[in-house]
Amino acid sequence: MDNSTAWWLLAGVLVIAELLTGTFYLLMLALGAIVGALSAHLGQGTYAQILAAAILGAGAVLACYLVRKRSPRRQPASGNRDVNMDVGETVMVEQWNADGSAQVRYRGAAWTVMGRPGVLPQPGLHRVAEVIGNRLLVDKV
Template sequence: MDMSPSTFWWVAAGVAVAAELATGTFYLLMFALGLAAAALAALLGFKLPGQLVMAAVVGGGAVALWHWRRLQRPAAGPVRENRDVNIDIGERVSVAAWADDRTARVPYRGSTWTARLAPDAPALPGEHVVQAVEGNWLVLVPAAGR
């Protein structure tokens, strides 16, 4: 069976997309863009060297651009303190009293949770903010000044 060059490039792009779906590697989609560009170049009548150059320039450029874009974004904080991962971060709770070991039982979301005070935070009753979640413990800081 004879396959045209553009068909070969389209099949290769499809394989790259399928591999991305299987692995979750977004860079493979950028590589697939380069393969699709080579398919378009083949349809426009470019010879094999032109198709390869098009695949390399578009695919490599897309990978480089995506990598540069990722580096420009600020790094996410630790998962235990990241509000994008845990919706409890930043929520307010009321602490009636702290125990000697700097822990307390606090009502939150219709249940009673065990909380501990963040290091260097004063053990005062009142309103506190969830700074982190460690397992099923809330790590609290005083809400004053926040």
């Protein structure tokens, strides 16, 4: 078997493994295998092919790791406005219970409202910060 064929098969196996596992880093290693195949087509020796594949594959993995590390962390779904349409909406709290909870009418149903820890519960308008199960965690507006 020709070296370039082995590199192309390795690239294919890495792409299939990435599709099965969802690991983006395997795609970067597949790019390295593609560079190895291209260097084999150019007639370079086996060590040059391995070196080219290793340098590009490792460099791509490192670049991907650094980009992901620098990007901001995703918010949990319970507090993410893009996932939960209730986050950011306002509710009117008439009266707080002794345990720090309250009952409000919101979207045509009765909801249990809880204030954030450390915040004194006061009646008035509150903004939904997070939805935890069937409870709304709110901040005073």
